[in-house]
Structure formats: structure tokens, C-alpha cells
Amino acid sequence: RKEVEQDPGPFNVPEGATVAFNCTYSNSASQSFFWYRQDCRKEPKLLMSVYSSGNEDGRFTAQLNRASQYISLLIRDSKLSDSATYLCVVSGYSTLTFGKGTMLLVSP
């Protein structure tokens, strides 16, 4: 099993749609979880941390299920500017392990 697995997509959605991504991870000892966003030909940037109780930041909601070892990201009211690759990130022993990302394309 890969350390962090994500559906590569692409997810094609119209503006205003709600879209959800899931990610599974293999290291049950992981303590910290994040979603990063990477625009085409740019560096990854932190979107949000993921907390055990779930957390929301505007149109973005992240959830963590430790028992099933998966993380989710929900984007409501999608904007054109949300088009990017979303990377699921999990802490390991000394560093972070990045998933390969899920591509989102939002169309007018």
C-alpha cells in the first residue's frame, strides 16, 4: 500500500459546484495532516491543516478519520480560481509525505 494515495482525477466541475476529494494513508502513527494546493508550474502552498475534530476555512472543509486512515477535503461553491492540484500530506517520522495530488478543473 502506498504511503499516501489519492485519485489523480481530473475532476471536472462547473462553477458553483461542490466537490470532494479523499485520501488514504498507511502510517497509523501519523500525527499531523494537511492539504496543500499546487498551481500549474508553481510550488505547493499550504491550503489548510486537518484537525481530528474537522475544520472549516471559508468554502473549504477538511475531515480526518483516524480509524479508517483517510482524510477528505470538501470545496463548496467552486470558483474558476480553485482549479489546481490538491495534495494530501501526512506527517512521517522526520518529514511530511506528499500524495501525488488530485487535479481539479473548474469550468465556467
Place this chain on the structure above:
Amino acid sequence: GAGVSQSPSNKVTEKGKDVELRCDPISGHTALYWYRQSLGQGLEFLIYFQGNSAPDKSGLPSDRFSAERTGGSVSTLTIQRTQQEDSAVYLCASSLAASGRSGNIQYFGAGTRLSVL
């Protein structure tokens, strides 16, 4: 404050030449990471520094790759005798402390795009 700075932003070299890539982390960040990202692929971990020492070099793909960090700040990634398969974007990230157990957020530089002809 300045973010993570990488130079050069682009590097074109001939097969067999050596290249040096530089990373200047955010001031005060003790941990520094190098990754490689080939076109359309995910991030590939190369090496991690805590201060000037490298506790985890497990991702370096061959002995042609080496890295050092001096003064707990700037790091240099050196690729000797470059091959065409080394062509990729090399990304550097830094965090306040090691990102493992503490989950410290990593901040990335804009990367160096390396093309080996």
C-alpha cells in the same frame, strides 16, 4: 519577511556536467528539505537537514547527488555528471522545526527547473 529563495530559477546544462542548486530558507527555520518533481509527477523526497546535519538522506537517487548545509542556513544540492533523467524541478522547503512528529508546516521555494540536454 522573505520566503524560501532558490537559485537559479532555471538551469540548462549538458549531459555529463555538474550543477549546483542553491536554497536559502526562511530565517530561523532549522529544518530544510529537498524534493524533486518530474513533469506531471508527484513530489519525490530527496534529503532532509536538521541544522547542518542530514538525518535522512534516503531519497537521494544515486551517489551523483549530494547536498550540504552550512551555518544552519543556506543549502546546496549538487548533481555530478548530470544525466537526461535528472531533468526535473528541484524544490526546497523549510520549516521551523522537523516536520515529522511536530507536524511543522513546510514552506516551499519556487524551485529550480533543471534541463539536461
